Amino acid sequence: MHAYGGRRSQAQRDAATVEIGYALVSAAFAAAVLFGALAGPALLFDLPHLPSKVLLRLGTVIAPVVFAARVISVLMRFRQTDQPSQPGRTNPDS
Numbered sequence: 001m002h003a004y005g006g007r008r009s010q011a012q013r014d015a016a017t018v019e020i021g022y023a024l025v026s027a028a029f030a031a032a033v034l035f036g037a038l039a040g041p042a043l044l045f046d047l048p049h050l051p052s053k054v055l056l057r058l059g060t061v062i063a064p065v066v067f068a069a070r071v072i073s074v075l076m077r078f079r080q081t082d083q084p085s086q087p088g089r090t091n092p093d094s
Contacts, residue, residue, distance in 0.1 A: 019078040027070035035063040 008016075039059030042052040 023074035031067040
């Protein structure tokens with residue numbers, strides 16, 4: 001069911017599917033870049049134990065947070081743009 005009481009068209013379902021895919025792919029990319037920026041030096045260079053451990057843990061903790069934040073922000077933005085075709089109307093039957 002559509003959020004406004006009607007059934008979703010195939011185009012609306014396709015748009016939602018594309019938006020979910022975009023959210024997941026862009027979130028994975030953002031998380032990977034962040035993880036690489038934080039943990040990359042620890043993996044590539046022979047750093048002392050403590051800085052290496054801190055960088056790896058920061059990357060491991062922050063990357064999933066960035067992933068979740070990106071997915072949520074993309075899907076919330078999509079949800080906000082999914083409004084009735086006539087402003088002021090919340091139900092197609094009104």
